[in-house]
Amino acid sequence: MSFIYFIIFLLIVFFLNSFLKRKKILINSTGESHQTLTSKEIVPLTGGIYLIISFFVLFHNSNIVNLIIILFFFLVGLFSDIKILKSPILRLILQIFCTFLFLYYNEIRLENTRILFLDNILNYQIINYFFLIFCIIIIINGSNFIDGVNCNVIGYYILITLIIFKLSFINNLNIDIEQLKFWLLILLVIYILNLFSKLFLGDNGAYFLGFFYSYFLINIYIQNQNISPYFIILLLWYPGFENFFSLLRKLSFKKSPIKPDQNHLHQLIFFYLKKKINLDIKIINSLSGNLIIFYNLIIFYIASLKIENTQFQLMLIFTNIIIYCFIYLRVFRFKNNNLLSN
Numbered sequence: 001m002s003f004i005y006f007i008i009f010l011l012i013v014f015f016l017n018s019f020l021k022r023k024k025i026l027i028n029s030t031g032e033s034h035q036t037l038t039s040k041e042i043v044p045l046t047g048g049i050y051l052i053i054s055f056f057v058l059f060h061n062s063n064i065v066n067l068i069i070i071l072f073f074f075l076v077g078l079f080s081d082i083k084i085l086k087s088p089i090l091r092l093i094l095q096i097f098c099t100f101l102f103l104y105y106n107e108i109r110l111e112n113t114r115i116l117f118l119d120n121i122l123n124y125q126i127i128n129y130f131f132l133i134f135c136i137i138i139i140i141n142g143s144n145f146i147d148g149v150n151c152n153v154i155g156y157y158i159l160i161t162l163i164i165f166k167l168s169f170i171n172n173l174n175i176d177i178e179q180l181k182f183w184l185l186i187l188l189v190i191y192i193l194n195l196f197s198k199l200f201l202g203d204n205g206a207y208f209l210g211f212f213y214s215y216f217l218i219n220i221y222i223q224n225q226n227i228s229p230y231f232i233i234l235l236l237w238y239p240g241f242e243n244f245f246s247l248l249r250k251l252s253f254k255k256s257p258i259k260p261d262q263n264h265l266h267q268l269i270f271f272y273l274k275k276k277i278n279l280d281i282k283i284i285n286s287l288s289g290n291l292i293i294f295y296n297l298i299i300f301y302i303a304s305l306k307i308e309n310t311q312f313q314l315m316l317i318f319t320n321i322i323i324y325c326f327i328y329l330r331v332f333r334f335k336n337n338n339l340l341s342n
Helices: 002-022 047-058 064-081 088-106 116-121 125-145 152-170 177-195 202-223 229-235 237-252 265-276 281-304 310-341
Strands: none
Touching: 002 177, 047 064, 047 177, 047 202, 064 088, 064 202, 088 125, 088 202, 125 202, 125 237, 152 177, 152 202, 152 237, 152 281, 202 229, 229 237, 229 281, 229 310, 237 310, 265 281, 265 310, 281 310
């Protein structure tokens, strides 16, 4: 039955997406250099639309206030995609405001980080809110930062879903398995269409996924205190570190931290593969994203073996950071050397 639903949803999205493309509704026709690596082909930015509609169908019984706030995050991204909300600063302010409302309304607090010094600081409610808002905003915008090659974002959150699905059987997590199963099918449909450049997530999809999974994983930790909080951090390490690293990189080169560029890790990997492999550029696009996904699949699987072990999770987080920096320096130098030689 699940396979039938999968095929039906795939066909619906495919034909509706083709209709939107013909009508030129919500399309990526700007050819912005930081977004378009392969061509200036018109591709609909509709991934987030299908995700939010599916989310409301699956989780319509959730608290109405939470649903409205989640919808607002999607709308901030949507208005960014259609160039109504152009200011990155204004988008950031709206994200901070919505995140605070969400945390305050649900009375969400982080009480046990397994670091005594940090726990003592987080006893102050305003600092607790500030810390959680900072973490969630980093993930939301980091998800948008890594959205530059096919499958990178949607594939990453599929991995997280699969890991949680696996742990729900082994560790008896308090999760609706049937809902999670159908949600996974929906993500797979979007992944397939993104793989073949039939749609992009857009800011609307990246913001929605970043916020939803931030809350989803924080909530899992709150309800399952046996899980190390650093396992949750590890699951979100890539978008989080990509954002943090990009800010430091731009500031070190005296560039605006809010101005987009083509020097994110996934873009540099794309450039490297394009120069090294004689394949169609669209294949290289999807290959770049899936190589990163494959790496994270290995890391997530290893991390899932000892989800309660803080030292083990911290070791993996630092390993990821070291590997990220090593690969980044290699491909960054490769790109610069090629540009200078040309």
